[in-house]
Amino acid sequence: MTLRAPKVGFVSLGCPKALVDSERILTKLRATGYDVSPSYDGADVVVVNTCGFIDSAREESFGAITEAMNENGQVIVTGCLAGEAETIRELHPNILAITGPQQYEAVVGEVQRAVPIKANPHLDLVPAEGVKLTPRHYSYLKISEGCNHKCQFCIIPSIRGPLQSRPIHKVLREAERLVEAGCQELLVIAQDTSAYGLDVKYKEESWKDRTIATRFYELCEGLGELGVWNRLHYVYPYPHVDEVIPLMAEGKILPYLDVPFQHASPSVLKNMRRPAFQAKTLERLEAWRNICPDIAVRSTFIVGFPGETDEDFEILLEWLEEAQLNRVGCFQYENVEGARSNSLPDHVPAELKEERWHRFMKKAQQVSSNVLSKKVGRDIEIVIDEVDEEGAIGRSVWDAPEIDGCVFLNGETELRPGDRLSVHVTHSDEYDLWAELRS
Numbered sequence: 275m276t277l278r279a280p281k282v283g284f285v286s287l288g289c290p291k292a293l294v295d296s297e298r299i300l301t302k303l304r305a306t307g308y309d310v311s312p313s314y315d316g317a318d319v320v321v322v323n324t325c326g327f328i329d330s331a332r333e334e335s336f337g338a339i340t341e342a343m344n345e346n347g348q349v350i351v352t353g354c355l356a357g358e359a360e361t362i363r364e365l366h367p368n369i370l371a372i373t374g375p376q377q378y379e380a381v382v383g384e385v386q387r388a389v390p391i392k393a394n395p396h397l398d399l400v401p402a403e404g405v406k407l408t409p410r411h412y413s414y415l416k417i418s419e420g421c422n423h424k425c426q427f428c429i430i431p432s433i434r435g436p437l438q439s440r441p442i443h444k445v446l447r448e449a450e451r452l453v454e455a456g457c458q459e460l461l462v463i464a465q466d467t468s469a470y471g472l473d474v475k476y477k478e479e480s481w482k483d484r485t486i487a488t489r490f491y492e493l494c495e496g497l498g499e500l501g502v503w504n505r506l507h508y509v510y511p512y513p514h515v516d517e518v519i520p521l522m523a524e525g526k527i528l529p530y531l532d533v534p535f536q537h538a539s540p541s542v543l544k545n546m547r548r549p550a551f552q553a554k555t556l557e558r559l560e561a562w563r564n565i566c567p568d569i570a571v572r573s574t575f576i577v578g579f580p581g582e583t584d585e586d587f588e589i590l591l592e593w594l595e596e597a598q599l600n601r602v603g604c605f606q607y608e609n610v611e612g613a614r615s616n617s618l619p620d621h622v623p624a625e626l627k628e629e630r631w632h633r634f635m636k637k638a639q640q641v642s643s644n645v646l647s648k649k650v651g652r653d654i655e656i657v658i659d660e661v662d663e664e665g666a667i668g669r670s671v672w673d674a675p676e677i678d679g680c681v682f683l684n685g686e687t688e689l690r691p692g693d694r695l696s697v698h699v700t701h702s703d704e705y706d707l708w709a710e711l712r713s
């Protein structure tokens with residue numbers, strides 16, 4: 275499996291409207307994990323955004339397609355010239371796909387079909403399902419690459435290198451473009467989102483009419499001005515994270531934090547070499563809930579890390595009961611090629627890992643069921659993700675796409691993906707909510 279992101283070459287022709295389309299396609303491709311190649315040589319696939327408005331533009335477009343076919347051979351055509359698909363196919367029968375103007379989702383879909391991103395659970399931030407074309411109404415926003423930590427089970431720092439934060443004005447511009455293209459929810463991702471800017475010493479950049487530091491708080495504040503849902507993933511419980519909780523209480527950032535705690539026993543966390551392993555996390559959670567009572571905290575955990583004793587595991591279960599997290603995922607520890615934890619002593623036998631995983635999931639289910647039952651009877655805001663013949667499937671502010679729960683609206687077949695509305699919660703189970711439109 276290749277560890278590098280597939281590269282897309284891009285030829286943009288035509289008027290400013292076509293250029294905006296090109297920007298949107300590129301933004302979407304970057305958000306879904308593709309790199310852009312400046313040359314035909316380095317590209318795994320080439321997109322030609324054409325113009326057919328006047329004869330000279332038409333000729334230029336045909337010329338660009340021919341050049342891309344000769345130089346690369348893996349070509350997707352989009353834009354105004356799609357009206358002449360038959361002629362294009364006669365000239366170039368091996369063209370991969372032709373899509374019309376402003377069909378940016380279709381173009382991104384064709385790129386994903388031609389050079390799919392293979393999900394790697396040990397490296398990817400986006401869930402395997404999330405690598406599929408994200409609908410127009412939500413997008414991943416990657417703010418940095420790499421990581422400065424040395425968690426024993428993780429190979430990311432050795433593959434992706436140390437933390438490299440993207441300049442804040444570029445991240446905010448990308449966010450703005452996504453919003454202009456119809457995105458209503460930004461999912462902020464990085465290996466360690468809360469470390470944003472540390473590597474560039476919080477460098478100041480010009481943004482609009484002001485100067486803004488490349489820093490976690492300023493990023494959240496900037497995103498909060500866009501008027502869309504902003505959801506924070508992969509945040510570590512550093513003290514400065516407390517500063518963004520008031521932005522959640524004010525409605526600028528969603529009341530949602532994805533904090534990969536991984537464990538609760540201090541000795542396991544120390545063996546894992548987790549960042550902020552000494553943080554008093556229960557006190558932290560309480561402080562966050564005091565500022566923003568509606569905050570949802572999601573997390574992932576590893577059971578059966580080498581050296582995890584029965585006592586460590588009991589500490590984890592008790593912590594889970596007390597923490598009352600909204601959503602949790604749990605993995606059984608596995609060796610990953612190249613990880614330092616492989617050579618740690620006292621690996622936990624497979625049956626014991628399995629047993630601990632089942633006990634963990636049972637407890638997590640009880641907690642989730644309890645947390646969700648408290649939403650019944652409330653009016654909440656949701657966004658619609660899917661509509662089928664049975665009704666609409668939405669998500670609340672407490673649920674990220676692909677990894678958290680749903681809000682089902684039975685019989686509501688007239689709604690559209692991306693609709694944001696207020697609903698009345700009528701029922702809950704271990705993972706999901708059911709609701710009705712407010713009359």
Ligand code: SF4
Binds near residue numbers: 421428466
């Ligand atoms: S914080 Fe730890 S687990 Fe996360 S990317 Fe860095 S080294 Fe890996």
